[in-house]
Amino acid sequence: MSTYPVENIRNFSIIAHVDHGKSTLADRLLEITGTIAKTAHNKQVLDKLQVERERGITVKAQSASLFYNHEGVNYLLNLIDTPGHVDFSYEVSRSLSACQGVILVVDANEGIQAQTVANFYLAFEAQLAVIPVINKIDLKHADPERVEKQIEKLFDIPIDECVRISAKQGTNVEKVLQKIIEKIPPPQCNTADPLKALVFDSTFDHYRGVIANIALFGGEIQKGHKIVSAHTKKRYEVNEVGILTPNEQPTHKLYAGQVGYVIAGMKEVTEAQIGDTLFLYKQPVEPLPGFKSAKPMVFAGMYPVDQTEYNNLKSALEKLTLNDSSVTIHRDSSLALGAGWRLGFLGLLHMEVFNQRLEQEYNMSVILTAPTVPYKAILSSAKLIKDRRAVQKDMLYIDEQRVMLKYLFPLNEIVLDFYDALKSLSSGYASFDYEDAGYQAADLIKMDILLNGNPVEELATIIHSDKAYATGKLLCERLKDAIPRQLFEIAIQAAIGKRIIARETLKAYRKNVVAKCYGGDITRRMKLLKRQAEGKKLMRKIGNVEVPRDAFIRVLKREPDK
Numbered sequence: 434m435s436t437y438p439v440e441n442i443r444n445f446s447i448i449a450h451v452d453h454g455k456s457t458l459a460d461r462l463l464e465i466t467g468t469i470a471k472t473a474h475n476k477q478v479l480d481k482l483q484v485e486r487e488r489g490i491t492v493k494a495q496s497a498s499l500f501y502n503h504e505g506v507n508y509l510l511n512l513i514d515t516p517g518h519v520d521f522s523y524e525v526s527r528s529l530s531a532c533q534g535v536i537l538v539v540d541a542n543e544g545i546q547a548q549t550v551a552n553f554y555l556a557f558e559a560q561l562a563v564i565p566v567i568n569k570i571d572l573k574h575a576d577p578e579r580v581e582k583q584i585e586k587l588f589d590i591p592i593d594e595c596v597r598i599s600a601k602q603g604t605n606v607e608k609v610l611q612k613i614i615e616k617i618p619p620p621q622c623n624t625a626d627p628l629k630a631l632v633f634d635s636t637f638d639h640y641r642g643v644i645a646n647i648a649l650f651g652g653e654i655q656k657g658h659k660i661v662s663a664h665t666k667k668r669y670e671v672n673e674v675g676i677l678t679p680n681e682q683p684t685h686k687l688y689a690g691q692v693g694y695v696i697a698g699m700k701e702v703t704e705a706q707i708g709d710t711l712f713l714y715k716q717p718v719e720p721l722p723g724f725k726s727a728k729p730m731v732f733a734g735m736y737p738v739d740q741t742e743y744n745n746l747k748s749a750l751e752k753l754t755l756n757d758s759s760v761t762i763h764r765d766s767s768l769a770l771g772a773g774w775r776l777g778f779l780g781l782l783h784m785e786v787f788n789q790r791l792e793q794e795y796n797m798s799v800i801l802t803a804p805t806v807p808y809k810a811i812l813s814s815a816k817l818i819k820d821r822r823a824v825q826k827d828m829l830y831i832d833e834q835r836v837m838l839k840y841l842f843p844l845n846e847i848v849l850d851f852y853d854a855l856k857s858l859s860s861g862y863a864s865f866d867y868e869d870a871g872y873q874a875a876d877l878i879k880m881d882i883l884l885n886g887n888p889v890e891e892l893a894t895i896i897h898s899d900k901a902y903a904t905g906k907l908l909c910e911r912l913k914d915a916i917p918r919q920l921f922e923i924a925i926q927a928a929i930g931k932r933i934i935a936r937e938t939l940k941a942y943r944k945n946v947v948a949k950c951y952g953g954d955i956t957r958r959m960k961l962l963k964r965q966a967e968g969k970k971l972m973r974k975i976g977n978v979e980v981p982r983d984a985f986i987r988v989l990k991r992e993p994d995k
């Protein structure tokens with residue numbers, strides 16, 4: 434790759450509400466610039482992960498360098514794709530740190546939606562140039578005029594700055610490239626300065642170790658350079674640098690203003706911190722501000738299905754959290770499930786996607802407990818800690834048909850199923866975004882589940898007092914189904930402190946595994962007794978009650994208050 438002067442470089446992201454067409458537009462930009470060959474198979478080229486293709490959503494931001502000749506001048510355009518779903522907005526803000534401008538894609542039929550607004554403000558706060566693009570103008574019900582008015586009203590961008598396109602058919606996509614060159618400023622940096630590279634993403638390759646995606650804010654980097662991580666102070670020798678097209682393509686050097694990758698013998702996943710600054714050995718620089726760490730909203734326990742898999746799962750988790758640093762992880766253990774971890778996620782979809790990636794990319798199957806949200810408890814002498822319980826804060830009409838409502842919600846009312854409920858209630862028209870509003874006092878209680886008087890630690894939950902009775906009853910009923918009858922009667926109870934609020938009784942039953950055997954077939958008798966002993970190993974004893982290990986998962990996996 435020939436050298437591009439900084440003024441011929443543009444670093445940009447495409448931001449949009451989910452499904453408004455970012456990935457389709459990215460595919461067209463890659464095609465027009467000849468980065469990928471034009472074929473009918475180019476669908477979501479930047480969505481590399483299996484889970485992204487299966488679910489049709491972008492989870493991880495990916496980068497690609499495009500080469501484009503505009504009026505006789507060669508430009509290098511670095512595109513960073515971003516996810517649209519509310520759970521992944523952390524990836525969006527990270528991508529924006531490597532950019533000077535964004536293309537804001539809005540569906541010509543749906544108009545401005547919740548993540549359009551949220552993503553616009555991320556770009557606005559980062560002082561990036563915004564190019565509004567109205568997509569899907571080929572649709573029968575497309576109403577680009579209405580969407581342009583919305584954009585002008587909400588974002589104060591003049592109507593004539595909007596570009597109307599059909600990413601699917603390629604209409605006007607070339608205009609978008611011209612706008613990128615005209616409206617987005619080149620990065621403000623200098624190749625003559627000392628090296629200053631921001632690590633904005635990283636992945637782990639089994640053979641090559643850590644591959645760090647970097648944006649160069651100064652200087653240059655090439656094979657053989659000795660570099661230092663500002664975060665760990667460790668020194669490395671650069672083995673390879675290159676650009677993403679979108680696959681890794683080695684180059685001789687990377688220069689100030691460019692976006693690319695570096696491989697420098699980092700073997701441990703903990704060495705490549707996202708947000709870290711890399712500089713040349715003996716040429717220290719002021720580190721870049723890095724990123725605000727993501728705040729997990731949903732927590733769940735994760736355990737290996739088989740404890741002998743603990744170390745393998747540990748190493749898989751370390752590698753995957755390197756690629757998704759928004760997941761928090763702490764060691765945890767449970768009597769029933771053994772050693773494991775407590776993981777924090779940005780939302781429920783994020784949790785599901787993470788789990789699916791563990792299975793698909795690392796071949797790990799795990800036990801994931803029911804998700805919960807964080808609470809702060811004030812301990813008094815006893816341990817004490819409306820439908821959705823929301824308070825309206827603001828209302829703004831976007832146009833005659835759309836209104837933006839702001840509410841204060843308790844987190845546990847929205848993270849689990851609110852998004853789906855809202856979608857079905859509004860026949861898919863409403864959209865939703867949220868941010869943290871801090872802790873507030875609430876009438877919460879701790880509910881225990883008891884088996885013959887002994888608490889079952891895995892099933893203890895913190896719950897709003899209005900929902901305790903219904904949830905307690907449901908958990909007791911489910912446990913009754915999940916526990917096999919035993920030689921004695923079992924009382925299954927839900928309790929708040931010493932007060933019992935629900936009860937089920939499991940009648941006694943004698944399971945005689947050799948009853949079916951006739952006479953003296955000793956081999957068959959031994960086989961059955963052995964099988965019974967093996968079955969017992971999969972049981973956990975709570976007091977004198979034997980509970981199959983998978984019973985907890987079966988009880989927890991479903992939504993408690995459905």
Ligand SMILES: Nc1nc2c(ncn2[C@@H]2O[C@H](COP(=O)(O)OP(=O)(O)OP(=O)(O)O)[C@@H](O)[C@H]2O)c(=O)[nH]1
Nearest residue numbers: 451452453454455456457490491517569599600601
């Ligand atoms: N009719 C029409 N459909 C389009 C156009 N652009 C995208 N689509 C369709 O809209 C759907 C969503 O497009 P994507 O490009 O996957 O949307 P996205 O914004 O990348 O979605 P996420 O990555 O999940 O945020 C797909 O079915 C596309 O084929 C367009 O210009 N016209």
